[in-house]
Amino acid sequence: MCCSKSWTWIGAVIAGLAVVMGAFGAHGVDGYFAEKYADQTKEIAGGEIPAAQKYLRDFNTAADYQMYHGLALLAVGLLSTMQPKRSLQIAGWSFVGGVVLFSGSLYVLTLTGNTKLGMITPIGGLLFLVGWVALAIGACPCGTTKVELNV
Numbered sequence: 001m002c003c004s005k006s007w008t009w010i011g012a013v014i015a016g017l018a019v020v021m022g023a024f025g026a027h028g029v030d031g032y033f034a035e036k037y038a039d040q041t042k043e044i045a046g047g048e049i050p051a052a053q054k055y056l057r058d059f060n061t062a063a064d065y066q067m068y069h070g071l072a073l074l075a076v077g078l079l080s081t082m083q084p085k086r087s088l089q090i091a092g093w094s095f096v097g098g099v100v101l102f103s104g105s106l107y108v109l110t111l112t113g114n115t116k117l118g119m120i121t122p123i124g125g126l127l128f129l130v131g132w133v134a135l136a137i138g139a140c141p142c143g144t145t146k147v148e149l150n151v
Contacts, residue, residue, distance in 0.1 A: 007080055007092045011073025014099055018067035021107070025060045029111075033059075036113065055110040062106035069095045069128060072135065079139055088138035094131030098124045 033052035040051035076092045079085075102124025105117045 003080070005077065007073050007088075008077030010092070010096065011070050011075075011077055013070075014073060014096075015067055015070030018063050018070055021066060021103075022060065022063040025056065025063055029059055030056055033110070058106050059110045062103040062110075065128070066099050066103040069099050069131070072131065076135060076138075079135075085138045087134045091131045091134035091138055094127045094134060098127035098131060100124070101127060 030052070033055050037051035037055060041048045042051045042054040044054060072095050073092060076088050076095070080088050080092075101120050105120040105124060109115060109117045109121070
């Protein structure tokens with residue numbers, strides 16, 4: 001089990017790495033994709049686009065989702081300091097697993113062209129959803145304080 005400081009640290013590291021990956025996506029990987037996928041196209045929404053363009057979008061999506069969930073882990077850490085709950089631990093582990101499976105699989109898929117990893121990406125997305133539900137439960141003030149009604 002992680003303590004609140006661990007979630008905050010993990011969130012900061014994941015968010016910081018998302019900045020690195022976003023910068024790499026904006027300034028470094030586009031030439032690599034243009035060369036690697038020069039003669040390939042992908043069908044998107046009924047139309048054909050260059051594969052390099054598709055993979056650059058996918059790479060940037062991975063970086064975006066990594067950032068969102070790094071920030072979510074900061075929230076898990078902050079909430080855990082106020083009131084440690086099992087649901088917050090579930091949220092934290094779900095966000096970490098989601099980043100590894102969702103963002104990680106997209107990074108590897110786009111950089112290597114190995115499309116078999118695309119099967120892992122939705123599992124990461126599901127973990128993100130589990131994390132958000134668990135975070136909502138952990139952040140809910142329900143049952144944490146007594147409310148007395150004077151009738």
